[in-house]
């Protein structure tokens with residue numbers, strides 16, 4: 025199914041991002057949370073690929089494919105999108121994966137460079153693979169035209185980029201190469217997103233720019249994630265969360281309230297959709313979608 029026309033509808037498109045669980049318990053919980061999230065009628069769901077893991081390429085690919093296969097089997101009407109990175113993969117490995125994704129009738133691929141494995145800050149391309157996501161975009165476009173191609177964008181700039189403007193020039197290259205939808209990194213200050221969107225418009229990127237939202241439901245976890253991806257937690261949000269340092273329900277309420285206001289403002293400002301980083305949990309996203317009647 026072609027995902028781009030979804031963004032032409034008047035209602036914002038909701039998408040949910042999952043990650044492949046590592047344990048049986050994680051899989052069982054995912055089933056439950058997935059069922060709840062499907063009640064929000066998402067336009068599509070995405071599954072991450074290899075993020076933060078230290079497993080072999082085979083294992084990384086198997087895990088993502090297992091989630092995609094399960095969703096295709098149990099929810100045949102919901103379009104699925106696979107993330108894919110250049111980490112530790114030759115072009116042959118990437119082609120093999122894309123063939124398997126095609127067999128599963130995956131609708132789209134989020135084409136990413138991937139995070140630098142281990143603690144290093146320098147991305148070293150794998151021999152016979154790619155250095156930048158734009159090369160993966162070109163590869164998919166030339167060999168697998170059936171997929172929609174989605175790419176990552178960074179409202180607060182990618183941590184390795186020297187400036188937001190430079191980073192946006194590289195985003196423009198990904199769009200020109202075939203990126204049809206931009207999903208952004210999570211952020212907690214909508215002004216950062218609006219500035220980013222304005223710059224994308226200035227560069228004539230005529231594609232849906234979809235904000236990525238991670239509702240904070242656990243302060244420690246979000247501090248870890250934001251330190252990894254370079255996003256800032258808004259001071260007012262942090263202050264309120266810290267007042268509930270030992271109270272998980274309190275953190276949940278603050279996080280969901282903040283994200284609901286954030287999403288409401290984004291929708292008022294005309295975003296074509298919202299991509300939720302649900303971290304395999306349903307409660308926060310379901311609250312937000314219900315509260316805003318999405």
Ligand SMILES: Cc1cc2nc3c(=O)[nH]c(=O)nc-3n(C[C@H](O)[C@H](O)[C@H](O)COP(=O)(O)OP(=O)(O)OC[C@H]3O[C@@H](n4cnc5c(N)ncnc54)[C@H](O)[C@@H]3O)c2cc1C
Nearest residue numbers: 072073075107136137138139156157176182185194207209
């Ligand atoms: C929506 C979304 C989903 C994600 N899902 C995953 C996932 O499933 N698995 C995972 O491992 N990671 C995931 N990530 C994280 C992502 O892999 C990292 O942020 C990674 O560091 C960069 O990936 P990219 O595709 O944006 O890279 P690129 O677009 O290649 O950019 C990486 C850096 O290189 C610069 N650059 C790009 N092109 C050039 C060029 N031609 N010359 C010089 N510099 C250039 C950019 O400005 C940027 O600083 C996701 C990120 C987002 C936003």
